[in-house]
Amino acid sequence: MINLNVAPVIADLTINGKLNVGENLTGQYTYDANGSGSADASTYKWGVKDSTANGVASGDQVTNSGVVPGYTLRDTDAGQVLEVSVQAKNQAGTVGNTDTKTTANSTGTTGGDGAGGVINLNVAPVIADLTINGKLNVGENLTGQYTYDANGSGSADASTYKWGVKDSTANGVASGDKVINSGVVPGYTLRDTDAGQVLEVSVQAKNQAGTVGNTDTKTTANSTGTTGGDGAGGVINLNVAPVIADLTINGKLNVGENLTGQYTYDANGSGSADASTYKWGVKDSTANGVASGDQVTNSGVVPGYTLRDTDAGQVLEVSVQAKNQAGTVGNTDTKTTANSTGTTGGDGAGGVINLNVAPVIADLTINGKLNVGENLTGQYTYDANGSGSADASTYKWGVKDSTANGVASGDKVINSGVVPGYTLRDTDAGQVLEVSVQAKNQAGTVGNTDTKTTANSTGTTGGDGAGV
16 A cells, blocks of 8 residues: 655765766665655656756656666766756655755765866867066076866866976976966076076976876977067076176288277176177277277177278277176276287387378488598488388488488488488598488388488588588
8 A cells, every 4th residue: 555645755865986988977875665655766867067956857767776877978078067866756656855966975986076077088188378477587487377278178287397498398397396276387486507598398288187188388489478588588697797808909000901809708607698899999098988889799709990090100909898688797808909919010019000101301410520530420300290100211321412322222220310420531531421311111111312411411510611
């Protein structure tokens, strides 16, 4: 006999099985006829969380009391928390309570995402849109961002990451550290040893189920989120200054010639390329102004300076001030044409000469008594005439009208402006003597010839009034 006045009761509903796509979930429950005397005809319904209770009345009828027929997890279930509802109903059609259990609150499930969600071990997650952010200066902190796509796996982000120098991280990222917050790569603080390096970060897609996906790598050279650095993705150290050394000047010290300079640039651990400045000028004029000088174009090479007429007779110099692309200033080195081993020509002491102009002799005089046994001397003025080259004039003593033609092969003066003496001999008696001086500079450039006789020089005394 049955009692239509009492309703059956469902209790102790559980879900059992692995929460992985392709696996089968089953349910169990207890049925209590509750004195109705009528056997179990309960209905059940599987679905995503919060979708089954309202529709269980029209669900399928259980076949075996206490056992909910299984549900095979599909691709579309990945990432979802599922549930099953069972509505108590007896063979007489009397309906009792409804019990619902989710995969999140049932103790009979394993696998999944750890929170009752279904995962798909057959698909891998995907990393994309990796960027590096921060200033490429030692002491600054770089961070990374990316997007994580479970890609239908239904499993949360457990990706790994690795920072390092370019081309060093992709192979080791699988054993790298695990991200803490999905989409955020924990930061890396730039060290002294990173100066001059292009860095990178690699992130390997991995879900909580341990399924590994792609690896994405971004360098500081190809990420738009970085600032500072050397302009090419390299890290710099603003705390150290570059160093200039081994400065030399090369070239001929002749007007019209081109002087160039060479030096060595040491970034000195700053990691920043050469942006040094230089300044050409006369000796002792460049060091103070080199900071506002021109920037070198090619590291280690000082652009040339063409010697001008006004440089003749001057010792020149070049100063180079060490400076890197980050604007950090280092030492200043100065080299003169007098102390550089790379120069040739000139006046022999680092001075510039002008081979295009000739020196000039003027004001030649003869001094002394026109008596045999006396010593005659000469004086003159030497004008380098803008050549910048010292006196190397030649002279010749002789009888009147005999010296001008041969003075070019005469003796060289020892002291500029002074013609070495000539002692009058017996054979000179009755003769008018003369001296010729040919202007010539140390560079070998020949100028005019001046001749003075004992007859037309106001510096002589004695004699016959005109001769010896």
